[in-house]
Amino acid sequence: MKILTSLIIGAIFGIGIAISGMANPAKVLNFFDLAGTWDPSLAFVMGGALITTAIGYRVVFGARSQPLFETSFALPTNRKLDFPLIAGSATFGVGWGISGFCPGGAIPALGLGYSETFIFIAAMCVGIVLAGSLKSMVIRNTQDIPFTEK
Amino acid sequence: MITEFTPYLSLGGGVLIGISAILLMAFHGRIAGMTGILAGILPPFSSDWAWRAAFIAGAIFAPTIFVMAGGTIPFAVPPSTTLLVIGGLIVGVGVYFGSGCTSGHGVCGMARLSPRSITATIVFMIATFITVYVIRHVIGA
Numbered sequence: 001m002k003i004l005t006s007l008i009i010g011a012i013f014g015i016g017i018a019i020s021g022m023a024n025p026a027k028v029l030n031f032f033d034l035a036g037t038w039d040p041s042l043a044f045v046m047g048g049a050l051i052t053t054a055i056g057y058r059v060v061f062g063a064r065s066q067p068l069f070e071t072s073f074a075l076p077t078n079r080k081l082d083f084p085l086i087a088g089s090a091t092f093g094v095g096w097g098i099s100g101f102c103p104g105g106a107i108p109a110l111g112l113g114y115s116e117t118f119i120f121i122a123a124m125c126v127g128i129v130l131a132g133s134l135k136s137m138v139i140r141n142t143q144d145i146p147f148t149e150k
Numbered sequence: 151m152i153t154e155f156t157p158y159l160s161l162g163g164g165v166l167i168g169i170s171a172i173l174l175m176a177f178h179g180r181i182a183g184m185t186g187i188l189a190g191i192l193p194p195f196s197s198d199w200a201w202r203a204a205f206i207a208g209a210i211f212a213p214t215i216f217v218m219a220g221g222t223i224p225f226a227v228p229p230s231t232t233l234l235v236i237g238g239l240i241v242g243v244g245v246y247f248g249s250g251c252t253s254g255h256g257v258c259g260m261a262r263l264s265p266r267s268i269t270a271t272i273v274f275m276i277a278t279f280i281t282v283y284v285i286r287h288v289i290g291a
Contacts, residue, residue, distance in 0.1 A: 005177050006201040010208025013170035013182060013253075018213035018223045020163020022252075026226035027153040032282035039153045041160040046256060048164025049171070053261035056172030067179030074179050075262070076249070081269050088248025089255070089270040093277025095244055096252075097285065099229055099237025103245055104184035104253035107206055109225065111213035116227040120238040127242015128185075129192050135247070 002069050014108035020045040023109035025100025025116075032097060151228055171258050174205070183254020184209075185245040248274070 021027040021041050031042035066072055096102050101109070101120045109117045171182035178201060180187075190196035191203050217223060229237065245251045248270055250259065255274075259267020 002178070002201055003204045005173075006204035007208040009170050009173045009177070009182075010205035011212035012166055012173070012208075013205070014209035014212035015216055016163045016166030016168075016170060017209070018163070018216060019221075020160045020167065021153075021156060021224070022163070022167075023213065023223065024153070024225050026151050026228055027224070029228060029282055030151070030153045032278050033286055034279070035283060035287050037152045039155055041153075041156050044157050044160035045164040045167070046252075048161040049167040049257045050164075050260055052165045052168025053171045053257050056168060057175060057258075057261050060172060060176045064176070067175065068177045070179040072179060073175065075181070076259075076264065076266070078249075079265060081266060084247040085249060085266055085270055086273055088244050088246065089273040090244070090277045092241055092244030092248050092251060093274035094281045095237045095240030095242075096274065097278040097281025099234050099241065100227065101234075101237065102184075102241065102252045103188060104251060107184055107188065108209045108213050111210040112217065112223055112225055113214070114225060114227070116231070116234055119231060120234045120241075123235045123238025124242040125188075125192055127239040127244075128189055128246050129242075130239075131243040131246035132189070132192075132194070 005069070013104075014111065016049075017105055017108040018112070020048075022102075022105040023112065025105075028102070028105060029097075029100040151226060153224070153226075167253070167257060168261075171253075171261070175258075181254055181258045183250045183258055185249070185251045185254055189246065244274075 017023050022045055027039055027041060030037050030039035099120055103124065106117055106121055106124065110121060174180050174182045187202045187205055191199045191206065196202070213223060227234070250267065250270060255267040255270040260271055
């Protein structure tokens with residue numbers, strides 16, 4: 001059941017991304033090209049998604065103390081504005097501006113079957129895995145754990 | 151390359167993205183952020199990979215079915231293959247350390263008024279505006 005609802009909810013996400021234009025790098029890049037071929041459509045995507053979610057989350061959190069399938073809502077608790085957040089987000093922005101793809105736009109675009117999307121996603125997955133192993137390496141080397149060997 | 155301004159389709163698509171985010175929270179208690187969902191099915195694999203894989207499968211195949219049923223989704227990729235590879239690597243590293251992307255921070259986090267997500271969204275939007283400006287109007291690619 002969990003798998004089925006997740007599949008359907010993912011499908012709604014994918015259709016939303018696809019018809020909104022977020023899966024189209026040409027359109028995404030034009031939103032950011034204020035000085036050139038500007039296309040303001042993405043403001044409508046972000047606005048529509050944000051307002052809908054803000055209202056819906058209020059209803060969900062107001063009506064229920066736990067989700068239907070789980071014992072608690074898995075919400076991020078970190079509230080620190082730290083260096084990884086700022087530097088990572090700035091890095092993401094540079095990559096988004098270079099490619100026109102963000103993760104949420106690229107995954108549904110895979111379903112349209114163009115080779116460019118596969119190339120981008122493959123590189124992005126390598127980036128995620130590399131960053132993950134780099135992070136765990138740094139944590140291993142900086143933590144002072146006397147009982148484990150290095 | 152000029153793209154057509156599509157306020158209604160984009161707004162409608164945005165509302166669907168929002169509905170998806172609400173349902174994932176109501177049923178699964180999860181943030182509909184593509185970075186977090188995707189990272190869980192990549193090494194080191196997360197133990198709850200099944201719902202993540204199902205969400206991603208739905209997100210991929212829904213547009214396929216939409217097109218097969220006669221729908222049209224405009225698609226064009228201005229950057230070269232080299233830039234796609236470089237951009238992909240940079241996006242992957244950035245969203246990992248930044249703990250999210252447009253869907254996780256820009257939609258779900260902002261909707262919760264999370265200070266981290268509001269900050270992240272402002273930072274990546276500015277970085278993207280600057281990058282596109284530099285590529286198109288300074289370098290002139």
